[in-house]
Amino acid sequence: MNLDDVRDLDRFPAYVYDLPGLETHVESIRAALGRTELFYAAKANPDAEILRAVAPHVDGIEVSSGGELAHVRETLPDIRLAFGGPGKSDEELALATGVDRLHVESPRELDRLRGPADVLLRANLPLHAPGAALTMSGPFGMDEDALEECARRITGNPHITLRGVHAHLASGLDAPAMLDLAHRIAEWAIPWLKTHGVDDPELNIGGGMAVDYTSPESRFDWRAYGAGLADIPTRLRIEPGRSMTAYHGWYVTDVLDVKTTRGETYVILRGGTHHLRTPVTKGHDQPFKALTANGPESPATLVGQLCTPKDVFARDVPVPSLRPGDVIAFAMAGAYAWNISHHDFLMHPEPAFHYIR
Numbered sequence: 001m002n003l004d005d006v007r008d009l010d011r012f013p014a015y016v017y018d019l020p021g022l023e024t025h026v027e028s029i030r031a032a033l034g035r036t037e038l039f040y041a042a043k044a045n046p047d048a049e050i051l052r053a054v055a056p057h058v059d060g061i062e063v064s065s066g067g068e069l070a071h072v073r074e075t076l077p078d079i080r081l082a083f084g085g086p087g088k089s090d091e092e093l094a095l096a097t098g099v100d101r102l103h104v105e106s107p108r109e110l111d112r113l114r115g116p117a118d119v120l121l122r123a124n125l126p127l128h129a130p131g132a133a134l135t136m137s138g139p140f141g142m143d144e145d146a147l148e149e150c151a152r153r154i155t156g157n158p159h160i161t162l163r164g165v166h167a168h169l170a171s172g173l174d175a176p177a178m179l180d181l182a183h184r185i186a187e188w189a190i191p192w193l194k195t196h197g198v199d200d201p202e203l204n205i206g207g208g209m210a211v212d213y214t215s216p217e218s219r220f221d222w223r224a225y226g227a228g229l230a231d232i233p234t235r236l237r238i239e240p241g242r243s244m245t246a247y248h249g250w251y252v253t254d255v256l257d258v259k260t261t262r263g264e265t266y267v268i269l270r271g272g273t274h275h276l277r278t279p280v281t282k283g284h285d286q287p288f289k290a291l292t293a294n295g296p297e298s299p300a301t302l303v304g305q306l307c308t309p310k311d312v313f314a315r316d317v318p319v320p321s322l323r324p325g326d327v328i329a330f331a332m333a334g335a336y337a338w339n340i341s342h343h344d345f346l347m348h349p350e351p352a353f354h355y356i357r
């Protein structure tokens with residue numbers, strides 16, 4: 001199957017993933033990064049086929065729960081893993097033996113860790129990131145006092161090795177802003193780690209590379225980012241999610257009804273935001289293509305089948321004249337889409353899944 005054929009699928013809604021396109025994209029990211037290591041953040045989309053497509057082009061996978069850890073181990077038994085996430089249970093910490101790196105979030109978590117473990121301490125540094133879509137302060141990571149406390153406790157523990165610092169501080173930044181943040185993290189972290197006896201300090205500077213849903217063709221400037229990271233004199237790793245898989249998934253569905261109510265035109269689509277929650281969580285219009293209609297456009301609101309006014313894919317956007325049976329493909333549905341959605345609300349059938357190979 002290729003993307004031109006999706007209008008003829010026998011059942012809607014459906015998710016369609018372009019695996020060769022994804023591989024080419026991830027390969028180009030890998031090539032731009034030089035010696036910086038690339039881990040994929042599984043929480044963006046842990047679909048097994050996606051993981052298998054990404055795996056040959058990354059250095060490892062970052063997981064954020066025991067569930068993700070077990071799933072990735074089963075799907076990719078030999079892949080290197082980094083295990084992060086706030087609020088790890090004892091059961092989750094026990095699973096962590098054998099992961100490449102464990103990201104420790106608090107002194108209490110460190111105390112509950114039995115080891116052996118190679119750890120990065122997650123830092124919550126007071127670095128401002130103007131223009132960020134989200135800043136990851138609050139409960140994530142530790143301030144300088146708690147970091148000191150952890151470093152001291154590790155020094156007295158033969159089962160735990162301090163390898164470096166993890167800092168995922170913001171998301172939605174472009175390459176210059178990401179680089180600026182990376183340099184400020186490194187300026188603090190490298191000397192700090194050296195004072196704690198870490199000879200070959202590692203920095204994991206997180207994910208969060210910008211994805212612009214208003215411009216489906218544009219991409220984060222990986223070449224500029226990779227070139228700028230080469231100036232940071234230490235072992236570096238990044239763990240993007242959205243910017244890797246967002247572009248190569250589509251949610252494809254058909255029109256059930258079109259109506260004009262009090263002057264507003266609504267296109268009612270099979271399925272809804274219980275399958276593709278992204279536009280609701282991000283507060284944006286999901287980019288889309290009308291696959292079976294063209295001609296003059298007029299404004300309409302694209303909604304799903306849910307009994308809530310929040311079930312909106314795109315509000316007041318230009319669309320060609322649509323009729324029941326016409327097919328719409330929502331783009332940029334490869335990350336934080338199906339796996340963050342509330343599937344069971346209203347008990348509609350689940351979408352089909354197709355993989356272009």
Ligand SMILES: *Cc1c(COP(=O)(O)O)cnc(C)c1O
Nearest residue numbers: 041168171207208209240241242
């Ligand atoms: C979510 C998350 C990522 C990935 O973020 P993206 O915005 O998908 O690139 C990376 N690291 C950590 C710690 C995260 O929580």
